[in-house]
Amino acid sequence: MASEGSIREASEAGNGRAELPYRLRQQALMGAFARMALQTRDLDALLQRASELCAEALGAACCQVLEYRAPDHAFVIRACTGLRADLVGTDVTAGDEATPSSYAFRTGAGVLANGIHPRSGQGKPRQGAAEPDGARLHLPEGLAPADICHAVNVPIALGDESRRAYGVLEAWGREGHGFDRADQEFLAGFAGLIGIAVERHQGDARLRDALDHQVQLTREMSHRVKNSLGVVAGLLRLQARDAQSDEVRHALEDAGARIATVAEVHDHLWRGIHQLGMVDLAEFLRELVAKLQEEAPGHRLACQADPKVISADQAIPIGLVVTELVTNAVKHAYPQETGPVQVALSVKAEGLRLTVRDDGIGLPPGFDVSMRQRSLGLKIIASLIRQLDGRLSTEESGPGAHFVLDIPLT
Incomplete structure (x- = not known):
């Protein structure tokens, strides 16, 4: 064998x-x-x-x-x-x-x-x-x-x-x-x-298909939220026109502007997102300032922003802070006339720097942004800054008011 x-x-x-x-x-x-x-x-x-x-x-x-x-x-x-x-x-x-x-x-x-x-x-x-x-x-x-x-x-x-x-x-x-x-x-x-x-x-x-489906659902949800918030903001503006008191009218207009800012973020989420729940902050701020310009005829609102994609959770409070500071400048910086308001965003190694400045009458004597404020707008700003873990300060550089917000990136 x-x-x-x-x-x-x-x-x-x-x-x-x-x-x-x-x-x-x-x-x-x-x-x-x-x-x-x-x-x-x-x-x-x-x-x-x-x-x-x-x-x-x-x-x-x-x-x-x-x-x-x-x-x-x-x-x-x-x-x-x-x-x-x-x-x-x-x-x-x-x-x-x-x-x-x-x-x-x-x-x-x-x-x-x-x-x-x-x-x-x-x-x-x-x-x-x-x-x-x-x-x-x-x-x-x-x-x-x-x-x-x-x-x-x-x-x-x-x-x-x-x-x-x-x-x-x-x-x-x-x-x-x-x-x-x-x-x-x-x-x-x-x-x-x-x-x-x-x-x-x-x-x-299969995972890509599931993620694409999730993105579509998120866009649809954000689109519906944006439309719902737009309806609420419109109702507040209509109510403001019928208000008998200037104080009530201004309060309703401010509330409508704040809701419209949140709607603007959701508009970016459904129209084109880089990643799930992310917002192009530069594009968002430019469109937000353009919408605020519509509410401030005669004033010259401008925005310069470095490109940066951040989460919607950060974009919403940043947008609300810009809305409050710009609205405040439009109301108080030029009592007898109109003038420019500038919004700028720069990306630093340590985070974001947001500035809002005007060429108006400036801040009241002894104003300290770190102290407790009576104004509802400033109270809202203080709450939003805590949410962002940021720091708000003022600078004396030229005429008008100059607010600086530093925000760490997570």
Whole structure:
């Protein structure tokens, strides 16, 4: 009885290869693919590289990755080596179970078929599943080169609960070089890595879809909140017009302006958000000042802002502070005339610096912004600044009032 060593030596002589270096090279190429699979999210590039490495590892003339599409009951060539590059993306029927790929996909087991022909087909598969009586295998007509006569196929299984197969990994060989069981096991290991990569790609796609859906829901919610707040602000303005007292009218107008500021933030959230719950602060402040300009005819309101994306939780109190300070300047800075009010936002290493200044009569003598104020507007500003963990100060630089708000970035 021949020993295992003599059998291996005979096999090596028949294949014209040294078995140990051949298997070591296969393991090295599989390790290289595993590293690539961990480093890239480009599935097309990954599948193409898989076909190239498998062909190299098996000394195969051709290798391809087939994805099964259930609606068409067909395989789609996702990547191939040794075939024309323009075949990628074309369909191959999965209904002909006499082809090794269809047989492997149906049975869920590897298929090793040596001595077959691309068209006539005289070989039989060797695999664990039961084979139908009289089955003969052939390679797809018009796809495989005429001198191909060996094939090894393994299903590419996904690791989810359904245990469904993604498709088939297939290698073809020419006359004089057949595949053996160890080649099939190598290909099965490679298919396992492909399955993991495909499953991760599909999971990423599902996660992106879920995030896109969440963004759409947030936009819709913000749009509805913005519309509701706009209605409330409009009702307050209408009520202010009918007020008999100037004090009541001003209070209602101020309340409407504050609500409109919150609505403006929600308007930015639904119209275009960089990330979920984020606001482009520069764009928001410019539009806010433009709306405040509509309420202050004759005054010249201007805004300069460095670009910065922040959370809506920070944007709302910042917008309310700007509304209060600008409204205060419009009301009190120019008692007998109109004048400019400037809003500026700069991004510093330590955070944001927001300034609101006018060229009016200036602040009352002895005014200290850090002391408790009687004005409702200043009380609101103090509360908002605590919410922002900021610091409000005044500067004496030229005419008028000059407020400076420093806000740390979280």
